[in-house]
Amino acid sequence: MGGFRRMGEVSTVGGWDWLAWLGLAVVLGIFEVTSLNLVFAMLSVGALAAAVTALGTDSVLLAVLVALVVSLAMLAVVRPLALRHLRTPASLRTGVAALVGSQGLVLEPVDANGGRVKIKGEVWSARSMNPAARYEIGASVEIMEIDGATAVVYESEM
Numbered sequence: 001m002g003g004f005r006r007m008g009e010v011s012t013v014g015g016w017d018w019l020a021w022l023g024l025a026v027v028l029g030i031f032e033v034t035s036l037n038l039v040f041a042m043l044s045v046g047a048l049a050a051a052v053t054a055l056g057t058d059s060v061l062l063a064v065l066v067a068l069v070v071s072l073a074m075l076a077v078v079r080p081l082a083l084r085h086l087r088t089p090a091s092l093r094t095g096v097a098a099l100v101g102s103q104g105l106v107l108e109p110v111d112a113n114g115g116r117v118k119i120k121g122e123v124w125s126a127r128s129m130n131p132a133a134r135y136e137i138g139a140s141v142e143i144m145e146i147d148g149a150t151a152v153v154y155e156s157e158m
Helices: 017-035 039-056 060-086
Strands: 103-111 114-119 122-128 140-147 150-155
Touching: 017 039, 017 060, 039 060, 103 150, 114 150
Parallel strands: 103 122, 122 150
Antiparallel strands: 103 114, 103 140, 114 122, 140 150
């Protein structure tokens, strides 16, 4: 008990403890999708590490320790770096990412099927973010995202 398993040998704690860790990792991943703050993603990585540990040993304590250490390391090291990368100020963005959040002028009516807008001196194909919305020529729109070569726009508040 508490030792490492040989290849093909199953854990004495129900035999499927690794599956519980894997399930926890999936649940934490789902929570991350709803929160988008990267905390649950880091905890999910810790649970995945515990699942791998549980595959190699029959020690539940070791799996718990691995989950804690990996989760804390991810929260302390990886999460701050990821957040810094994700929250790049608009002034430092380049390429199409620099267009997100900027204003555009409707040149041809824009709806869910298409249209044309002028963004920072360039003409782009566009579609409305809201499928029910239609923006007429001369309307000001905000660029919400760039999907390929199409600007996805929403009515500007300005």
